[in-house]
Structures are given as structure tokens and as C-alpha cells.
Amino acid sequence: MDGNDPPTIRLVQMQALGPFSWRWPEDVEHFDRGWSADAIVDGLEVRLRHGIGRREVYGRSRLHSVTWVEGQPTVEGVEADDFGASEALVSLIKAGKRHIRPGEPLPGGYGVFNVVVLAEAVAGPYSPRSLAVKLRLDDIEGWTRHALLRAKAWGRLGSSTRSRVQLAPLIAGGPAPATAATADAVGSRRVIAASLLELGASLSSTDHGPALDFTPNPEANELLQTDAFAFLIAVICDQGIVAERAWLVPFLLRARLGHLDPAQFAISEDDVRKAVQTPPMLHRYVEKVPRWLVQAAQLVVRRYGGDASRIWSGSPSADELRRRLDEFPGIGQKKAAMAVEILERDMGVPVSRLDRSDVAYDVHLRRVFLRTRLADRDEQDHMIQVARGLNPDRPGALDLPAWYVGRTWCHAGLPACSVCPLTNVCPKDIERAARVVSG
Ligand code: SF4
Numbered sequence: 001m002d003g004n005d006p007p008t009i010r011l012v013q014m015q016a017l018g019p020f021s022w023r024w025p026e027d028v029e030h031f032d033r034g035w036s037a038d039a040i041v042d043g044l045e046v047r048l049r050h051g052i053g054r055r056e057v058y059g060r061s062r063l064h065s066v067t068w069v070e071g072q073p074t075v076e077g078v079e080a081d082d083f084g085a086s087e088a089l090v091s092l093i094k095a096g097k098r099h100i101r102p103g104e105p106l107p108g109g110y111g112v113f114n115v116v117v118l119a120e121a122v123a124g125p126y127s128p129r130s131l132a133v134k135l136r137l138d139d140i141e142g143w144t145r146h147a148l149l150r151a152k153a154w155g156r157l158g159s160s161t162r163s164r165v166q167l168a169p170l171i172a173g174g175p176a177p178a179t180a181a182t183a184d185a186v187g188s189r190r191v192i193a194a195s196l197l198e199l200g201a202s203l204s205s206t207d208h209g210p211a212l213d214f215t216p217n218p219e220a221n222e223l224l225q226t227d228a229f230a231f232l233i234a235v236i237c238d239q240g241i242v243a244e245r246a247w248l249v250p251f252l253l254r255a256r257l258g259h260l261d262p263a264q265f266a267i268s269e270d271d272v273r274k275a276v277q278t279p280p281m282l283h284r285y286v287e288k289v290p291r292w293l294v295q296a297a298q299l300v301v302r303r304y305g306g307d308a309s310r311i312w313s314g315s316p317s318a319d320e321l322r323r324r325l326d327e328f329p330g331i332g333q334k335k336a337a338m339a340v341e342i343l344e345r346d347m348g349v350p351v352s353r354l355d356r357s358d359v360a361y362d363v364h365l366r367r368v369f370l371r372t373r374l375a376d377r378d379e380q381d382h383m384i385q386v387a388r389g390l391n392p393d394r395p396g397a398l399d400l401p402a403w404y405v406g407r408t409w410c411h412a413g414l415p416a417c418s419v420c421p422l423t424n425v426c427p428k429d430i431e432r433a434a435r436v437v438s439g
Contacts, residue, residue: 006109014419058124067147090132099130193390200401220251228309236330265297292330317353334360357396359387364406370433
């Protein structure tokens, strides 16, 4: 092989990671989550780690990722300005240590990437007019490939016997791949459902469930657990933007308004609208969301005496709680079913008759249900019935793992099947979900 040829890269193993830290020469950076992976590059085994955190970059706080190859920081990613829509980070392409300018040829192996000009994707001081890849936050294969191309260009992949740099110890690990299945189990709905439930159990066994770790801000997470109206606001906002942003809205709203009092919300539509619309805007739906929040506050005051926690008081059945949530503007089947699961599973709210719980008809779940052939068609009622048939004791238990698989591995574009926990059991019917593009 010519030294300039792009390497052959195969991702063979991946493990989700919990929080960890990395000591730079000047400071310590904390990463909320990430993944570790093993890849085979031109026949050599290479170990990677990827961390996602947040720091001041190009003039404001942005999501920031680092990918290590053989223990050495190799590429960094920075939240794109259109992250709310694209869920993407951008990362410089380099030839040696040099940036590539628009019009210059790309190094080998970058032809498959979405390439942008960094200054156009990330507006801010010192943002360079240099070429960069634009990758979804959860595109594991893309980040792996980008980091390995850089590592190869920097001559860091020359030896399989080099001793590995010891990475910082993990504080928490992520889900393990589902149990391996026999060949004739591939495509079996029961086996796929069992694998999803196994993954769901591993996700739920953290101190508090994954939904309450949505935001990278511990104070915001604490607010969601202790203030019922904050939780309701987050559920209403969980639409059209990534979950991390939606679940941060109550915390940011409280900082802007000085309170999260439903009684004041109910009579302060102009203040709520201004708080949502002031740059940086808290939500892309700058008209709908403030209106929904004020109407929700009015319903909380009128029906629940101003105490949102009374929405789920009295150990309601899963379907009754879903009905109560569904009455709020901006909450439909998807958000109501999701909220029932989060309240019971992650917040310890007593909910009875979990056999009447349901999956949320969410874009990620739809994609996974179709590609695994759990569902035959993309219809809300059909998918709900499929889940009820597969796990009648608690259909809603399939919701979190299906959502998580869709968000982490089963991307709308190229799914990361080789590292997906369902890879041993999934028929990988990728085309079936080709038209599932929005929630
Ligand atoms: S990523 Fe691949 S293996 Fe995983 S659910 Fe999607 S199609 Fe199946």
C-alpha cells in the first residue's frame, strides 16, 4: 500500500462511557460521556476514546469533543451554530499540522465526509476559514474515521507493539452489548425485544435514570428532579431540538425570569416569550413554546392548585397519567408516554398498571422498530400494539432502549451496526426506515 493511501478501517468494538476527566497541560477538562472503541486499521488494532463535554470555544460555551487515539488527543470537535437542527460538531481537517483552505485538495479518505468551512459553521472570534468535517454528535464511525485519518497522517499508527498510554480511570461505564444470539435467532422479534429489554435494564441501573442526566449541568438536572413544573416545562420543550437543550430550558428560564412559579407564568405571557426569545434563544419554536408554557401554567393553576406534582399524585395508572399529561398543550402521545416512563423509572413516582404503559412514537424508536423488523409499518398505533404484544407486562419498558439505540447507533444516515448492541440479532433492514426523518 502507498503511504498516501487512506487506511482500511474497521470498527470492531465499542463501549459507552460515563463521565471522566482529562488533564491538559493548562487545566483539567471534564467530559460528561463518551465511548471507547477498538478498530482495526490496516491490520493493526488501535484503541480510541471519545469524550463529549462543554467549554468556552470560539466566543461562547459550546459542546466540545476530544477523540484520543492510542491515548493521545488527536481531533477535537466544536458545536456547530446550527446544532439545534443538525446535532453536529465540526472538526478541522489537517495536512500534517497545517489547516486546509477552501479550494485546496482534501487529504485521502475525506471524500466521504460532509466538509464545511469552519468559520461558516462556527461564527466566533478567531474561527478560521479552514476546511472541517461536520459530523453528528453520535456518529461514532465518522469520529473514529476522522481521528484515525489524522493519527495516520501524524504517523501515530506505525506500531502495534507501542505501549499504550494509560487513560484516566472511568467513573462510570455504559451499557454492554446485548447477549450474543445464535444465527437462527437473528430477526426473531422475541429475541430482539429481549435484547432491547436487557439494554434498557442496564441503562436504568444507574443511580438515577439516564433521562435525568440529559443535560451536562448538574444543577439543571437537580432542578428537574425537585421541581415538578420544571419537569413539565422540559417535557413540553422536548421537540424539534436535541434532548440536552430541551431539558436545560427550565434551568435557563428560571435564571432569566428569576422564578419557575406557575401562578406567575400564567399571567406573564410577554415575560415568558421574551425570556424564550432573548438571544441565545432557548428554543427554535419561539412562538409556540412560550404560548404552550403559559397555557400549561394556567392549567396547573386551574386544575392542580398551582402544584404540578399533583398531575401525577395518587398513584395513577399508566394510561390515566398519560391522559392527564396529554391534556397539556404541546404534549401529545410521544411526550406523554415518554414522561410516564421517566416519572416512574427515574423519579420514583408511584404509577400503577404499568401493563397500560406505552412506547413513545418517536423518530428514533420508529427507525429502530422498522430496521429490526419489530414493526411492519411506520404507524403510531401499529408500533404501540407491537410493543404491547412483545412486553405485555410493561410495553413502555421498550421505549428507552429503542430510543437509545436509535440515538446512539441506528442513525438516520449510516447506522453504526458493527458496534450496536443489537448487531447479533438485528436483520438490519436499513432501507425500511429511509423515510423516517422527523418526529
Ligand atoms: S444500528 Fe444496525 S444493528 Fe443496530 S438497530 Fe440499527 S440496523 Fe439494527
